[in-house]
Amino acid sequence: MRSRYFTALAVAALLGSGMLVFAKPPAGSGSITGKVTYTGTPPKMKPIDMSKEPSCAKQHATPVLTENVATGPGSALQWVVVYISAGDQGSTAPSQAVRYDQKGCQYLPHVLPMQVNQGLQIYNDDQTSHNIHPLSKVNAEWNKSQPPGSPPIDTKYDKPEFIPVKCNIHPWMHGYFIVLNTSHYAVSGEDGSFDIKGLPPGKYTVTAWQEQYPAQSQEVTISGSEAKTANFVFKVLPY
């Protein structure tokens, strides 16, 4: 009787561990790199007046600019999230949490991608209170006050969503949480470049998301450990 019980337990354990192995996505070595640029005249980013919050104002030698259309040299467009919107196998969230900082009365980074159920830690590095308010509609909405020296807020989102984030105290503070179903994503840098690594062979839809302009998609097929290129061009308007 006893031995049968142990056998059953051992079989269950074996099955369980086997399922874990199969649930893991096949690791790939394909990649999609590219550059996000714009055509047209982008709107002028406005300087942010932080004089009412001296502890933040003094952290910036020159005024910080709004970041809704952040551009770089060579018509580069920054803060564009490029991600696999279809064709991905899906994967469990990494155990490593992503970090979001409130520093100098700014959200750093301006756009933070993460995976569904991945840990999110929000820090207040300032000498002033912040009240972070992610304006989620699909996930549960909340806002939390963080006086200086507070421990980080530990949270996560369980559904994919593009969430604007604002501070209930400093109206100019603005950012985005990008909660994705995929582990394959990248954010365009100051030079507009992005790099999505670790793709197994497959047919993918790659989507580029920018906070102010309509998202764009491309089909990309990866065979073997191919390195494919996908560029995105956003049409921008001065107003």
Add this chain to the structure above:
Amino acid sequence: MGKLFAAVVFVITLISVAIFAMHTWWLPIDISTTGPAVDRQMNDTLIGTGVLFLAGQLVLAIFVWGSSNRASGRKIKIFPGGATPLVTAAIILVGLEILTLTFVGSKAWGAIYLAPPAANSLKIDVQAEQFAFYFRYAGPDGQFGALHPDKIDDGSGNYFGLDPANDIAARDDIVVGSLAVPVNRPIELTLHSKDVGHSFYVRELRVQQDFVPGLDIPLHFTATQTGKFEIVCTQLCGLGHYNMKAYLEVMPEDQWEQWLKSQSGQ
């Protein structure tokens, strides 16, 4: 014991009056053309109430001192009843004082809130929101763009809800977080609120006016001294109310014009 109490009342009264008479904690400097009238009114109020305070407290002290050794058993007059004439007289006296202050003071108040702004006033729009003030200048074309509350977007710095894509007048509007004005020039503010009730208060201007969501409230002043002064919200407006402030910068006219030019370049 009664004599000690009388002495304490006497000393406290004298110290209180001395603090006011010596201007120990006095009003901040006045930088506005309408300020002197407000300060005069404040002074008259303090003298009127101060004299009554001094008289009342001294009479109290004298009575306590004089009655301290009397044997008990005296009948105490209560109201209503034996004390009615005394109480009535006190109500009439205090009432008359308050009415007089109101009538005299309405002149100072009217000069600020009822008089129309000067014809050559510089018009500036003010948007209050949790928890900051924003100021809008018409820009080189001298025209304010129309306001569209649905277009308000803090993330792109559109605090007023301008529509520059379709409204040419809005394109050169200058929106900043500090109120810079030329000295000795009449200023006409229009106060808007994005969300809840706020208040515009600059103590040195002796001006205080609430923002009411949905209303465009005019307010005018003329600053007579250059310098940097604090604008604070004096209407409890939420969590960050303590943090809601901006700065008023009064500049010489030429310096202000340069400042405005530098802002419109951005």
